[in-house]
Amino acid sequence: MQDKEQKSDMEFVFGGMENYKKQDYISCWFYKSAKYIRKGIKCAFVSTNSICQGTQVEMTWPHIFNMGIEIYFTHKDFVWTNSAKNKAGVICSIIGLRGKNNEPKYIFNNGIQSNVNNINAYLANARNTIVYKRSKPLATLLK
Incomplete structure (x- = not known):
């Protein structure tokens, strides 16, 4: 059992950030x-999409x-499967990150x-526009 004083992995990384548990x-x-x-380093991850x-x-x-980070390459949605009996399939993407600069960027x-x-965050060749969840309409419609 985890000691109450010990932080979870998510809390350790995102502590203080809203909704990190989600x-x-x-x-x-x-x-x-x-x-x-x-x-000054670059990284890439194979991740679920x-x-x-x-x-x-x-x-x-x-x-x-x-933080001044950009996506500099991505290999978009591909199915990863394993050799298990039931062949679990997961849709993955490969995403490369680096400090923002003017070097070429690639989508595969x-x-x-x-x-x-x-x-952008949706792996599209477009501005870094984020769509946020809303519980109220942006405007009222006139009848």
């Missing part, structure tokens, strides 16, 4: 590596982008390499 565990590795990238979908995007990527998709201007 993040995918892989977001710990992305966030933690982003801190080291500021010291959920890190680039839904509420995971709004909880993870703004913090990484605000279906065997095609595209040189792009930017790769």
Whole structure:
């Protein structure tokens, strides 16, 4: 049993950040590596593609982008399977991170390499716009 004074892995990485308990565990590795990238290294992860979908995007990527980090390559959605009897299949992406600069960026998709201007949190060649969850409408509609 975990001592009450001992922090969970998620709390250790994201402590003080709102909603950190709702993040995918892989977001710990992305966030933690982003801190080291500021010291001049690059990294890449094979990850489930959920890190680039839904509420995971709004909880993870703004913090990484605000550290001056960019996605410099991605191999978009591919199925990873194993050799187990029931052949579990997971949709994965490979995502490379580095300090923001003007060097080329690449999206690999279906065997095609595209040189792009930017790769956003949704792994698209577009601005770093984040879609946030809302519980109230932006505006009221007139009848």
